[in-house]
Amino acid sequence: MTDTTKTAEALKRVLGDTYALYLKTHGYHWNVEGPNFKSLHELFELNYTQMWQSMDEIAERIRALGVYAPMGAELAQLAAIDSTDNSVPSANAMVQNLVSGHETFLEGAKKALDIAQEAGDPATEGLLADLITAHEKMAWMLRSSLER
Numbered sequence: 562m563t564d565t566t567k568t569a570e571a572l573k574r575v576l577g578d579t580y581a582l583y584l585k586t587h588g589y590h591w592n593v594e595g596p597n598f599k600s601l602h603e604l605f606e607l608n609y610t611q612m613w614q615s616m617d618e619i620a621e622r623i624r625a626l627g628v629y630a631p632m633g634a635e636l637a638q639l640a641a642i643d644s645t646d647n648s649v650p651s652a653n654a655m656v657q658n659l660v661s662g663h664e665t666f667l668e669g670a671k672k673a674l675d676i677a678q679e680a681g682d683p684a685t686e687g688l689l690a691d692l693i694t695a696h697e698k699m700a701w702m703l704r705s706s707l708e709r
């Protein structure tokens with residue numbers, strides 16, 4: 562496998578994780594209940610909108626590296642985050658699940674960043690650095706929304 566292919570493969574997991582977290586966040590946007598409904602409904606919307614946009618950037622970077630972007634069922638298979646759970650937990654458990662999801666995302670993104678650095682691919686490094694910044698911020702805001 563060439564360095565370019567390795568980088569694209571690492572980006573595929575990042576895309577899969579973004580997709581899984583996007584689906585989870587949008588579903589929670591619809592189904593969250595409780596006294597914090599409005600703020601969580603709106604926070605989830607901000608987050609899923611951002612992830613929907615970043616999916617396009619990640620997929621198009623994979624294409625720029627000469628590899629086909631994953632589609633359909635492959636997206637969910639690539640993810641380390643489970644998006645198949647359709648239970649509706651409490652608002653606080655939703656926030657906790659999303660925090661864990663962002664932590665899993667960040668592990669994958671940091672591994673991909675190492676691979677891009679080894680491959681000498683500054684454009685992918687820049688994309689991943691921006692994604693890490695965005696997901697650390699989303700994780701912070703979610704963590705700060707947890708009841709304690």
Ligand SMILES: [Fe+2]
Nearest residue numbers: 590591602606
């Ligand atoms: Fe909505």
